[in-house]
Amino acid sequence: MKSAFRNAYYLTLSRFSLNPNASILHLVPAVSTFSSPPSSVFKNLSFRSPLTATLSSASMVGGDSDAPQSSPSLEKQFEKFRVELEDSGILRERIRAVVLEIESATRLMQASLLLVHQSKPIPEVLEKAKARINVLKDLYNKLAEVVRECPGQYYRYHGDWRSETQMIVSLLAFMHWLETGTLLMHTEAEEKLGLNNSDFGLDVEDYLIGICFMSNEMPRYVVNQVTAGDYDCPRKVLTFLTDLNAAFRMLNLRNDFLRKKFDSMKYDLRRVEEVYYDVKIRGLATSGDSVGDQGTQGQS
Amino acid sequence: MLWLYSTSAVSRRISVSWLMATNSKIKPQRLPPSVKRANTMSTHSSIKDAFSIYTDYLNALNEKRERVVKASRDVTMNSKKVIFQVHRISKNNKEEVLEKAEKDLAAVTDQHMSRLVKELQGTDFWKLRRAYSPGVQEYVEAATFFKFCQTGTLLKLDEINASLLPLSDPSLEPLQINLLDYLLGTHAHECMIEVLFTRLLQLADLTGELMRLAIGRISDGEVEFAERICRFVRDIYRELTLVVPLMDDSLDMKLKMDTMLQSVVKIENACFSVRVRGSEYTPLLGSSDPSSFLLGVSDVEL
Secondary structure (H helix, E strand, O other), X not given: OHHHHHHHHHHHHHHHHHOOOOOXXXXXXXXXXXXXXXXXXXXXXXXXXXXXXXXXXXXOOOOOOOOOOOXXXXXXXXXXXXXXXXXXXXXXXXXXXXXXXXXXXXXXXXXXXXXXXXXXXXXXXXXXXXXXXXXXXXXXXXXXXXXXXXXXXXXXXXXXXXXXXXXXXXXXXXXXXXXXXXXXOHHHHHHHOOOEOOOEOOOHHHHHHHHHHHHHHHHHHHHHHHHHOOOOHHHHHHHHHHHHHHHHHOOOOOOXXXXXXXXXXXXXXXXXXXXXXXXXXXXXXXXXXXXXXXXOOOOO | OOOOOOOHHHHHHHHHHHHHHHOOOOOOOOOOHHHHHOOOOOXXXXXXXXXXXXXXXXXXXXXXXXXXXXHHHHHHHHHHHHHHHHHOOOOOOHHHHHHHHHHHHHHHHHHHHHHXXXXXXXXXXXXXXXXXXXXXXXXXXHHHHHXXXXXXXXXXXXXXXXXXXXXXXXXXXXXXXXXXXXXXXHHHHHHHHHHHHHHHHHHOOOOOOOOOOOOOOOOHHHXXXXXXXXXXXXXXXXXXXXXXXXXOOHHHXXXXXXXXXXXXXXXXXXXXXXXXXXXXXOOOOOEOOOXXXXXXXXXXXX
């Protein structure tokens, strides 16, 4: 008896894994065909095994003895859950759709910014990239509208736009630095994207991670600039990155993703220092603090 | 979220209260634009100023997260104690076990869940979810398990949330368990039922290999009890299959559904055994075995 039972048990498990969407009721052991809707399956059972004879005769606490369905309050609760979850699922779909658009606009912006490594003149490169910002602003606006429908749940769906936002912050910060030589602040970044804190803001950690990503670009930029003949660049980048590093060290970071990114900033700084050193000892740098320029001219 | 001020001292003072403001529904004061723009002085000091604000922000956030994690751990530990307490239930001690469990559960609610109310105001409810979710799930599991042993019904989300309302004062948002955590907790509760049920049946020696007694027709009460449990877990399992695929990050829960099915099948098998084995033996004697649930049943003649 027991082994037959075990077989039925394993049979149910394997059938379940073949088609996880099948209703459990198809898998009750010792019963064969189930084309009928759930409520009448229990009726079928009573024809099959002595076990179920009790189902129709035993008095159920608070339920029909005839067609034992879930108690009404149970069904009502789960029905409510189903509706709520479906709604949030739909919302998430819409969010993902907007985020896809954000992602493609970001990629375009990134591609135009990359030209800076090929020493295309900066204003030209920036011009193209800046055009994308308006697109992004609109898209974030759209996103904010969608999320506005469920107030307070920004962080529920935050994961869906987190990495894109970090990338965008890094691109914006890089552009800002190319233009002004200063660090883009959190509030400035928010403004550029048309975000505002009380409604749909820029998360501080996203901003900080974006800044770390920006610093990852620096070594490469510096190397290419020197190759192209701009010997002053390393000094500027070095001061900037040193300040940035010092500022980051003020933060008490716990061992999370942000911490890891900050650690990688150290390597960026070191690389830039090496480049600066290389340029300086060869007397190529024409900075104000270098002693004696051996007639070497810096070009930009 | 963060405004820049010209002096770092001012910024530090105001930024802390700002952080409180961001985590509640109070709208912050807006600064005149001149203050905002006055800060494009030297790069160096403005970076330092800005970062001191970020530092304060992150410190406050991490400290809060720590408090939430600690409270969540206490909730977990004490909820597990409630579950162990309820597991000790048997025919003889039902009253006292449930009474103690009820008291213990109330203690968890008043002493530990209450600590979460203040911390999870506003957007922090979702922001810090990973910090408190396991604790809340354990709490739901304990509460539903207790309710089941008490009344045979499933504790609803509305009911458990109603019990949390007295915890917060009117100026704060009440702590309300989210349906995702409720579902996760309920799933675990199913497995608890199976464990309990199996244990009870083993106590009554109905599913064991050794049948020390000849038992006649198992009393209708016993069978009905088994059926009720069986029906209960089936219902919940059925309802959950419709809802689980729709949950956020549903992969975890979907895997858990496999485990739940195993529990349900075990219970069904046990009911089957109860029914079938009961009819194997000819009616002989009532039992005098002190561990038997049939203690005191009068002898039945052949």
